[in-house]
Amino acid sequence: MKALVEETGRAAKALGTIQYGPTEAEQASLAFRRSCSIGKDLQAGATLTPENLRIIRPGHGVPPRDYDQLLGMRVNRELRMGTAMRWEYVG
Secondary structure: OHHHHHHHHHHHHHHOOOOOOOOHHHHHHHHHOOEEEEOOOEOOOOEOOOOOEEEEOOOOOOOHHHHHHHOOOEEOOOEOOOOEOOHHHEO
């Protein structure tokens, strides 16, 4: 019985704890992730399409998981090619 209790405790420690979001060690590498970026110069009111919205590095903009959600939205200001996409630029 003692061995069962010890092994159960060891198994619980091996599972660890759940942590959401980047760890402290990952903070420095966040810039190397990809993000959505403007692929062509856009005028205010232009619609985001696959031709003018790219997924590139560095990761300073909207994450790639939101790419499909951005398509079809209109930008609310003039944006230059290479600008990291932000949610405040649409709407």
